[in-house]
Amino acid sequence: MTEQTKIIETIELKKIYGMGDVEVMALNGISIQILAGEFVAVMGPSGSGKSTLMNILGCLDRPSEGRYLLAGEDVSNMSRAELAHIRNQRIGFVFQSFNLLPKMTALENVMLPLIYQRENRLSVHERRQRAEAALESVGLAERAHHLPKELSGGQQQRVAIARALINDPILILADEPTGNLDTRSSLEIMELLHGLNERGVTIVMVTHEADIAAHTRRVIRIRDGRLDSDHHNGGRSEEAKAALRQSLAALSEEAQP
């Protein structure tokens, strides 16, 4: 995929929630384009429509009006089953609250999306290998057989990231992935996401924290369901990553003066 491929293109997206007589305009005409390989932070005050946008981008929801093209394909009017298939094949989700299934081990959690593959189904053995590789890539190979409750928050989120990666998605959507984590774990998760982005995965991430957003190259701000600003940091990926390393190092020094 070249740098110029549009992964996300939305045209005048609107989402209207009808609450009896009162209508809530959660999204009021959002048009954005996100290219392959970008790492985008979405910011904005509470209730501005960030999650609503992410849900549509993630094919979990359909817009009330407007169009959404995912990698050139119009998904605005697909059926629930078709959307499920798209989610399975092309999108990885990272949630604020991790959303691991509590009775399954880390490895089983990571393998979960593979159960719902419709074509090119892998054998159980291949799935296991792939899940192990994914866990290894987030640095948790030795925790494969632990239950979520036996893992720290940061570790759980890393398992969730491994799960998001398992189907080689073109897009990773993360709604406040560091919202439940301390500073150190947050930075580690950011480092991990950067690593993925360097390998070519497009990432869109909602965050409230300016210093977390500062680690991305593009920041989109939303206010009252409208695009407020779309700001490119201009920095290259390597620079952002270097800054991240510095923050982590600084954190370690604080811990042991």
Add this chain to the structure above:
Amino acid sequence: MNFSEVITIAWRSIAANKSRSLLTMLGVIIGVAAVIVMMAVSAGTEATIAEQIQGLGSNLVFINAAMVRMVPGQPPPQGGLVFDDVAAIRDNIKGVAGVSVEQRSTATVKYGNVSLDEITILGTTPDFTTVRDVAVGSGRFINEKEQEQKRKVVVLGSAVAQELFGEADPIGQTINAGNVKLTVIGVLKEKGLVSGTNFDEMIYVPISVVFQKFTPSFFGRVMGDRVRSIYVSVAEGYDMESVIQQIELLLAKRHGVTLEEPDFSIQTQADIISARQSTTASFRTLLAWVAGVSLIVGGIGIMNIMLVSVTERTREIGLRQAVGATPGDIQLQFLVEALMLSLVGGLIGVLAGLGGAVLFGKFSGMRTVVVPYSIALSFTSAALVGIFFGFLPARTAARLDPIEALRHD
């Protein structure tokens, strides 16, 4: 999702809540077990009835004396059956293969140092073997002359012979029945239980001897040679109904009563069987209701628990949807889970039913025969209940909106 994945997911979810799953299955377990026990009981009863038909011969006519009320201090009322009716029927009615009459008493039977208490002494006539379809194993049965001359001879039931004599030959030996000495002239072949009467555990003597020696003195004085029942076996090729009509006319005339108010009643084997079958049928209907109702209650239980489970696992459903489960996948998962609950319940129910049929047979004294078809029937019903009552929860789960489901806590 493939088949084994669906099964695995359902099984893990059931196994995660063992005691709850078991309670959920209880209704199905009871329903399935009830179907199996019910069918075992009715099959057992039918087998017993079939054997009775064979054992007694379907050509048997029972004549019973109508109840005669006795007023103390007054002469016994006229009517009822008398011993002479036996000869009258035999001599006057065409199509009668045999007529037999029975008068019972009990006594302690002794031979050497073996003593058996409470043995039924059955006084009867030579036609007994024909009418009751019993065979003589060794020796012979009572003959006409012994009956007329009130000879003190006895034919032993096979069990009595075995207990008194063991392997030795009883023919020609003398036994004591109460204080009467009886000479053994024959032993019956094993016959077993027929209509609640065990022919093997009785001894048989001429009815004249019973009248003379064994009927308690009060009865002897009051009843004379009155008998309670007469058994007529209809010869092959003759119509039962017409034989019965002839007997009715004859007896009415002999007793001086009208057919509208007879002092006797006539039943055929078929009457008795159909009465018995109708009690079996109503018992079976009752159990069928129990089975049906508890299957439905079981189904509702499954539906309830599945709805609770859908609510509890809303977040899981949301997550599965987010990572690619279609509404169809979710629906299938919950449907299979409900089906599995009902099938596992069905399986336990089958085992409980098999055990229940055996125990029921032991404790109720009714015969039970497990019908393989009942296992298939009940198991299939359980599966249908699972699918039927699993449908609503599965659809509820499939219709959950992934976003709301993920937000659920």
